[in-house]
Amino acid sequence: MKIAVLPGDGIGQEIIPQAVKALKAAGGHLPLDLNQGEIGWTSVVASGEALPQSTIDLIDRSDAILFGAIGGPEYEDWKRKNPRGSPLLRLRQDMKLFANYRPITLFPELINASPIKAELIQGLDLLIIRELNGDIYFGEPRGMVSDTPGQRESINTMRYTEAQIRQVAHAGFKAARRRRKKLCSVDKANVLETMLLWRDVVTEVGREYPDVELTHLFVDAAAMELIRRPTHFDVIVTGNMFGDILSDEAAMLTGSLGMLPSASIGTGAKGLFEPIHGSAPDIAGKDIANPLAAILSAALMLRYGFELEEEAQRIEGAVRQVLARGLRTGDIMEKGATRVGTQEMGEAVAKAIAAG
Ligand SMILES: NC(=O)C1=CN([C@@H]2O[C@H](COP(=O)(O)OP(=O)(O)OC[C@H]3O[C@@H](n4cnc5c(N)ncnc54)[C@H](O)[C@@H]3O)[C@@H](O)[C@H]2O)C=CC1
Ligand SMILES: CC(C)CC(=O)C(=O)O
Numbered sequence: 001m002k003i004a005v006l007p008g009d010g011i012g013q014e015i016i017p018q019a020v021k022a023l024k025a026a027g028g029h030l031p032l033d034l035n036q037g038e039i040g041w042t043s044v045v046a047s048g049e050a051l052p053q054s055t056i057d058l059i060d061r062s063d064a065i066l067f068g069a070i071g072g073p074e075y076e077d078w079k080r081k082n083p084r085g086s087p088l089l090r091l092r093q094d095m096k097l098f099a100n101y102r103p104i105t106l107f108p109e110l111i112n113a114s115p116i117k118a119e120l121i122q123g124l125d126l127l128i129i130r131e132l133n134g135d136i137y138f139g140e141p142r143g144m145v146s147d148t149p150g151q152r153e154s155i156n157t158m159r160y161t162e163a164q165i166r167q168v169a170h171a172g173f174k175a176a177r178r179r180r181k182k183l184c185s186v187d188k189a190n191v192l193e194t195m196l197l198w199r200d201v202v203t204e205v206g207r208e209y210p211d212v213e214l215t216h217l218f219v220d221a222a223a224m225e226l227i228r229r230p231t232h233f234d235v236i237v238t239g240n241m242f243g244d245i246l247s248d249e250a251a252m253l254t255g256s257l258g259m260l261p262s263a264s265i266g267t268g269a270k271g272l273f274e275p276i277h278g279s280a281p282d283i284a285g286k287d288i289a290n291p292l293a294a295i296l297s298a299a300l301m302l303r304y305g306f307e308l309e310e311e312a313q314r315i316e317g318a319v320r321q322v323l324a325r326g327l328r329t330g331d332i333m334e335k336g337a338t339r340v341g342t343q344e345m346g347e348a349v350a351k352a353i354a355a356g
């Protein structure tokens with residue numbers, strides 16, 4: 001079980017060590033081979049490259065990747081002068097990770113930590129599947145059209161092929177089949193031709209899954225429905241950008257962006273597992289970030305990367321236990337709970353795993 005561990009930048013450096021503790025506690029009996037690599041700004045500082053060859057080699061010889069986050073103000077500045085694209089987007093594309101699974105599950109212990117009314121989120125369990133290899137994040141042409149002062153113009157292109165849509169649509173229907181058999185496809189087919197194609201292809205693929213109820217929503221209405229009646233959703237399948245935005249919104253239903261893990265799965269056997277949040281420069285280095293999204297991403301890695309369901313459940317059960325004991329990082333803090341830091345939370349989860 002060769003695992004490339006890429007903490008990245010900002011809070012990535014704080015939360016990934018907690019996920020590693022959980023992995024070691026749950027997988028002590030397994031042949032875990034964890035190897036750390038550099039990526040992002042941390043890597044630029046160390047070697048001048050955001051995605052050095054050493055990290056590419058490490059990924060090549062690994063079975064799965066545990067990723068933290070990259071980015072931050074210095075990095076965004078550096079990227080403007082070195083526009084070679086995001087190393088994370090490059091990894092997602094090179095590894096053909098076309099589907100990003102973002103389970104939006106509410107731990108019942110956090111029902112009052114969410115800013116959304118308890119009666120709206122009781123029993124919340126939805127899955128957003130975000131297409132990860134296409135859309136406006138990758139479409140060509142892109143870049144500056146004119147840099148003449150006063151007439152500056154820039155372009156990005158929303159672009160999808162039928163094959164890309166078909167691939168992620170199948171992932172959506174298959175996931176719905178394993179769950180409550182409801183798939184909602186989210187697009188913007190009322191104004192975007194790319195999204196008209198999206199809707200047509202998802203509808204065609206749907207004919208192969210007559211047992212799954214397919215509905216369509218425009219993304220603006222979907223954003224509203226996620227707050228109005230989130231438990232009506234089972235699986236949502238959507239494009240790269242809409243999925244990016246809707247899943248951060250949906251995270252708040254569960255209490256915090258710091259609670260949501262994700263699994264990026266592709267045509268190959270190798271997956272990438274990461275919290276959905278970024279490097280959070282505003283709280284980095286203070287030992288206050290919530291490590292649970294990263295810890296839960298390690299659980300997804302055991303489940304989907306290595307088919308170790310029992311070990312994955314041990315991690316998830318331990319997270320639930322520490323929440324039930326009232327331990328909370330600041331982002332999910334509520335009255336009567338015990339505030340803990342990143343490391344303390346990570347250690348509590350690892351101990352709960354070890355105690356079984
Ligand atoms: N996968 C990745 O590597 C991602 C990288 N980014 C990058 O991260 C940098 C910061 O981006 P932002 O827009 O600020 O998004 P962000 O997700 O880093 O933070 C948004 C807000 O949520 C809070 N937050 C995030 N994770 C948290 C956690 N685990 N515990 C407690 N609070 C948490 C932050 O403190 C901040 O107030 C940017 O450079 C961006 O490009 C953003 C999203 C994903
Ligand atoms: C590079 C960005 C697309 C990262 C992000 O916001 C995400 O994956 O959720």
Ligand SMILES: [Mg+2]
Nearest residue numbers: 244245248276
């Ligand atoms: Mg995002």
